[in-house]
Amino acid sequence: MSEAAELDVTPSPEPVIPVRDEDEHLNPDFIAAVEAAIGGDDRVALKELAGDLHEADTGDLLETLNADERAAFIRLLGDEFDYTALTETDEAVRLQVLEDLPNEVIAEGLEDLDSDDAVYILEDLDEDDQAAILEELPYADRAQLKKALDYPEESAGRRMQSEFIAVAPFWTVGQTIDYMREARDLPDSFYEIYVLDPAFKLLGSVHLDKILRTKRAEKVTSIMEETRQAVLATEDQEEVARRFERYNLVSSAVVDENERLVGVLTVDDIVDVIQEEAEEDLRALAGVGDEEISDTVVTIARSRLAWLVVNLGTAILASVVIALFEDTIEAMVALAVLMPIVASMGGNAGTQTMTVAVRGIATQELGARNLLRVLNREILVSAVNGVALALLIGITAWLWFASPGLGVVIAGSIIINMLFAGFSGLLIPIALDRLNVDPAIASSVFVTTVTDVVGFFAFLGIAALWFGLPF
Amino acid sequence: MSEAAELDVTPSPEPVIPVRDEDEHLNPDFIAAVEAAIGGDDRVALKELAGDLHEADTGDLLETLNADERAAFIRLLGDEFDYTALTETDEAVRLQVLEDLPNEVIAEGLEDLDSDDAVYILEDLDEDDQAAILEELPYADRAQLKKALDYPEESAGRRMQSEFIAVAPFWTVGQTIDYMREARDLPDSFYEIYVLDPAFKLLGSVHLDKILRTKRAEKVTSIMEETRQAVLATEDQEEVARRFERYNLVSSAVVDENERLVGVLTVDDIVDVIQEEAEEDLRALAGVGDEEISDTVVTIARSRLAWLVVNLGTAILASVVIALFEDTIEAMVALAVLMPIVASMGGNAGTQTMTVAVRGIATQELGARNLLRVLNREILVSAVNGVALALLIGITAWLWFASPGLGVVIAGSIIINMLFAGFSGLLIPIALDRLNVDPAIASSVFVTTVTDVVGFFAFLGIAALWFGLPF
Numbered sequence: 001m002s003e004a005a006e007l008d009v010t011p012s013p014e015p016v017i018p019v020r021d022e023d024e025h026l027n028p029d030f031i032a033a034v035e036a037a038i039g040g041d042d043r044v045a046l047k048e049l050a051g052d053l054h055e056a057d058t059g060d061l062l063e064t065l066n067a068d069e070r071a072a073f074i075r076l077l078g079d080e081f082d083y084t085a086l087t088e089t090d091e092a093v094r095l096q097v098l099e100d101l102p103n104e105v106i107a108e109g110l111e112d113l114d115s116d117d118a119v120y121i122l123e124d125l126d127e128d129d130q131a132a133i134l135e136e137l138p139y140a141d142r143a144q145l146k147k148a149l150d151y152p153e154e155s156a157g158r159r160m161q162s163e164f165i166a167v168a169p170f171w172t173v174g175q176t177i178d179y180m181r182e183a184r185d186l187p188d189s190f191y192e193i194y195v196l197d198p199a200f201k202l203l204g205s206v207h208l209d210k211i212l213r214t215k216r217a218e219k220v221t222s223i224m225e226e227t228r229q230a231v232l233a234t235e236d237q238e239e240v241a242r243r244f245e246r247y248n249l250v251s252s253a254v255v256d257e258n259e260r261l262v263g264v265l266t267v268d269d270i271v272d273v274i275q276e277e278a279e280e281d282l283r284a285l286a287g288v289g290d291e292e293i294s295d296t297v298v299t300i301a302r303s304r305l306a307w308l309v310v311n312l313g314t315a316i317l318a319s320v321v322i323a324l325f326e327d328t329i330e331a332m333v334a335l336a337v338l339m340p341i342v343a344s345m346g347g348n349a350g351t352q353t354m355t356v357a358v359r360g361i362a363t364q365e366l367g368a369r370n371l372l373r374v375l376n377r378e379i380l381v382s383a384v385n386g387v388a389l390a391l392l393i394g395i396t397a398w399l400w401f402a403s404p405g406l407g408v409v410i411a412g413s414i415i416i417n418m419l420f421a422g423f424s425g426l427l428i429p430i431a432l433d434r435l436n437v438d439p440a441i442a443s444s445v446f447v448t449t450v451t452d453v454v455g456f457f458a459f460l461g462i463a464a465l466w467f468g469l470p471f
Numbered sequence: 472m473s474e475a476a477e478l479d480v481t482p483s484p485e486p487v488i489p490v491r492d493e494d495e496h497l498n499p500d501f502i503a504a505v506e507a508a509i510g511g512d513d514r515v516a517l518k519e520l521a522g523d524l525h526e527a528d529t530g531d532l533l534e535t536l537n538a539d540e541r542a543a544f545i546r547l548l549g550d551e552f553d554y555t556a557l558t559e560t561d562e563a564v565r566l567q568v569l570e571d572l573p574n575e576v577i578a579e580g581l582e583d584l585d586s587d588d589a590v591y592i593l594e595d596l597d598e599d600d601q602a603a604i605l606e607e608l609p610y611a612d613r614a615q616l617k618k619a620l621d622y623p624e625e626s627a628g629r630r631m632q633s634e635f636i637a638v639a640p641f642w643t644v645g646q647t648i649d650y651m652r653e654a655r656d657l658p659d660s661f662y663e664i665y666v667l668d669p670a671f672k673l674l675g676s677v678h679l680d681k682i683l684r685t686k687r688a689e690k691v692t693s694i695m696e697e698t699r700q701a702v703l704a705t706e707d708q709e710e711v712a713r714r715f716e717r718y719n720l721v722s723s724a725v726v727d728e729n730e731r732l733v734g735v736l737t738v739d740d741i742v743d744v745i746q747e748e749a750e751e752d753l754r755a756l757a758g759v760g761d762e763e764i765s766d767t768v769v770t771i772a773r774s775r776l777a778w779l780v781v782n783l784g785t786a787i788l789a790s791v792v793i794a795l796f797e798d799t800i801e802a803m804v805a806l807a808v809l810m811p812i813v814a815s816m817g818g819n820a821g822t823q824t825m826t827v828a829v830r831g832i833a834t835q836e837l838g839a840r841n842l843l844r845v846l847n848r849e850i851l852v853s854a855v856n857g858v859a860l861a862l863l864i865g866i867t868a869w870l871w872f873a874s875p876g877l878g879v880v881i882a883g884s885i886i887i888n889m890l891f892a893g894f895s896g897l898l899i900p901i902a903l904d905r906l907n908v909d910p911a912i913a914s915s916v917f918v919t920t921v922t923d924v925v926g927f928f929a930f931l932g933i934a935a936l937w938f939g940l941p942f
Contacts, residue, residue, distance in 0.1 A: 024713065025838050056717045064840060090836075180683045190680050191662060191721070208679035209661050212651045242495065245746070246527045248739035250662070250721060267738050268719035274742060275716065278749035279830060285753070286826035287819065293827075293836045297848055301855040304823050308860060311819045315812040316867065322808045329800070329807050336800050336807035337793045340814065340923070341786040348758065348782045352775050355757035356764075359750060365561075365764045367496055369535060377768055384772040389779055396787065452811075 059088025083109035092294040107136030116161040157233035160263030163187035174216030241273040284440035318452035325460035327470040346417035346451030353425025382422030386415040413458035530559025554580035563765040578607030587632040628704035631734030634658035645687030712744040755911035789923035796931035798941040817888035817922030824896025853893030857886040884929035
């Protein structure tokens with residue numbers, strides 16, 4: 001009987017309406033209930049529904065609500081609103097919410113957060129608002145946040161949390177455990193503790209599971225992993241992300257230029273960086289920048305237009321090449337019908353190679369050591385696929401226009417363009433990278449220019465020569 | 472004095488040659504030294520150089536060496552070769568290494584690994600080799616790995632590690648700590664322990680930092696976080712990755728269909744999944760599948776050709792549209808010169824919208840709830856940019872061919888094509904997703920078809936009507 005009683009873990013009451021549906025989207029019924037509670041100014045119902053949500057769910061919920069509802073939501077929840085949720089919304093929503101809140105209220109909300117979350121919320125505000133909010137914070141918090149905001153954007157110093165547990169090298173495991181039981185201002189969650197020398201220099205780290213497995217009398221230094229290479233606070237977050245990923249890290253100490261421990265990075269912040277990085281390449285290749293689903297028409301139109309105008313240059317250049325052959329086309333209109341095929345096949349093949357090259361550079365799988373091997377392979381792949389496509393297209397053109405000559409001409413120009421596509425698809429990203437230009441952003445314009453110009457020039461030029469047409 | 476002595480943490484000797492250079496690539500000098508040691512059959516030098524490397528560095532090193540060197544490297548290192556390194560190489564290298572090793576040697580190497588790493592290495596082998604290696608393993612390990620391999624590919628059950636620490640709900644924190652100090656077969660590293668009822672059903676989890684902060688006499692249930700929604704072993708790894716990312720998880724319990732704890736997933740396995748997922752979309756949009764930098768020419772050529780042939784269909788369709796207007800072009804060759812501009816601008820704009828849509832669907836930021844708002848925005852963006860580009864191109868065409876009419880015709884067709892691009896760039900991925908076709912793979916063919924066909928048709932058709940040309 002007594003054991004059964006022990007097992008009786010009282011479950012917290014299940015929410016009546018599930019927060020997410022089967023596809024893990026926010027449940028429309030749940031959203032409707034929240035909106036009803038907001039509309040009816042019903043503090044009790046809203047707290048019941050949303051007071052206990054995970055910050056990520058609250059963030060998604062804020063994105064779904066409109067601006068007025070967001071303000072009312074935060075006002076009605078009052079102290080139960082967890083400002084961490086603002087780190088889970090996209091930037092446009094975050095800025096709108098902060099815009100509508102008085103600075104004292106924001107300051108009060110930030111006080112309870114870990115420093116990394118507070119910095120994340122503050123960093124996109126303009127300097128005046130930042131200063132005004134910092135002014136409202138207690139001295140220690142303010143100094144800590146100011147210091148973090150002094151690190152460059154997208155640096156480890158901006159992403160780290162300044163709360164950590166550090167012990168002296170002569171402490172035992174037992175002392176360390178006792179300290180953690182008594183200490184008050186511990187970070188929200190942590191995975192390792194750090195060992196510092198008297199000058200606050202980082203000596204090493206101890207994973208919590210090691211502490212738990214070790215007898216109380218042991219010295220922490222005996223189970224400590226020595227720090228070989230700590231993250232520098234000024235280091236770029238992408239470099240740090242690559243190291244987390246490569247070495248499967250869960251957290252890492254961050255030090256200043258004097259090797260003194262200043263903070264801790266945890267993998268949950270880094271996961272976002274890793275995903276952003278892969279996504280950045282995708283967006284850059286398509287020319288869409290870092291727009292967000294909640295951005296305005298003007299912001300989006302402007303950022304996309306730049307890319308379109310650059311590509312317009314490419315398109316006009318291709319037209320200039322075609323214009324060289326106006327007389328040729330006039331003499332044989334079938335050439336105008338077929339010429340886009342040559343350019344488009346080259347463009348597609350070039351994009352394939354380029355995508356592999358851009359990701360290879362980003363993940364450091366492609367470098368000087370294997371460049372020749374990969375180039376060799378790309379040329380072979382282009383040759384193989386060029387011949388295959390040339391046969392397919394050559395026969396199609398021959399049958400369509402009942403002209404074997406036209407089949408030969410298009411087949412030859414396809415092979416030429418495919419080779420240029422493979423060559424430029426690999427070498428243009430690499431050259432841009434050497435010149436310190438982001439290959440993801442700039443490559444596709446150049447590669448398309450090559451495949452368009454070579455495609456039209458080869459096809460129309462060979463045709464003019466083969467058929468003895470004017471040009 | 473005595474305190475200074477306490478601080479004297481004897482550093483392990485620094486390796487003479489750094490493993491990585493400034494760009495964090497493997498240091499060429501280091502690679503050369505390793506190759507020299509392999510060439511000289513110098514076991515001692517090789518162990519000195521590479522015996523103590525992180526598995527990720529060993530993995531990168533294996534990728535750099537050629538096949539013969541890889542075999543010699545593993546043979547010379549002997550017991551000091553950590554098979555976890557094989558989880559850090561790409562698939563082609565891993566399979567080649569395993570091919571060259573006797574099954575008994577592989578089995579011996581796998582015995583020391585956590586089950587998730589062993590499964591990762593085994594899962595790509597063919598069934599005969601798998602069976603032969605499993606045969607060589609001790610019974611308990613074999614049963615555990617077989618069970619994991621029975622879960623579907625890319626499921627949580629394949630990625631989880633079967634080692635975990637579970638305690639009964641009536642245990643105290645003190646009992647739990649004592650148990651961890653005494654237990655032998657603990658996982659390599661862990662972040663939380665699990666509380667199970669007598670039927671092995673999962674009740675909840677306790678983070679290690681909670682255990683360390685809590686007095687010995689407390690019950691584990693009093694600091695336990697109740698499990699609301701555990702990961703199912705059969706669940707797809709991408710879904711699990713999304714949950715890790717959304718809720719900033721570091722580890723999560725995995726349960727079977729009876730809610731019994733069967734394993735633990737940790738974020739380091741999931742980070743790879745998250746990155747792969749974002750990268751998969753990028754590759755799918757460019758039509759390059761999951762090829763790796765070490766794949767052979769034939770593998771790559773074949774996978775890329777499929778995509779090129781599909782796109783050839785699109786290109787031919789566009790040519791058919793142009794062929795409808797052969798007489799029109801013959802009457803006015805300038806149309807042939809300008810027509811690729813209209814198609815290419817539409818293609819670029821369509822790709823922009825499509826990229827945003829595909830990622831929005833993947834990250835669940837785009838769904839039924841905001842579809843109308845986003846569609847509305849895309850149409851506005853297309854209209855704004857369409858008018859801007861139309862002006863630019865219209866004036867260019869007018870000046871180039873000294874024909875204001877040609878300027879008007881191309882401007883009008885650009886606006887039409889940009890609207891179709893925005894419309895199809897958003898709706899095609901969404902429609903494909905509804906039909907359970909991966910929008911990343913199939914969207915771009917359809918979108919390009921729309922922008923090519925509409926581009927050529929609108930431009931040539933409007934021109935024929937405007938100038939009263941034959942068609």
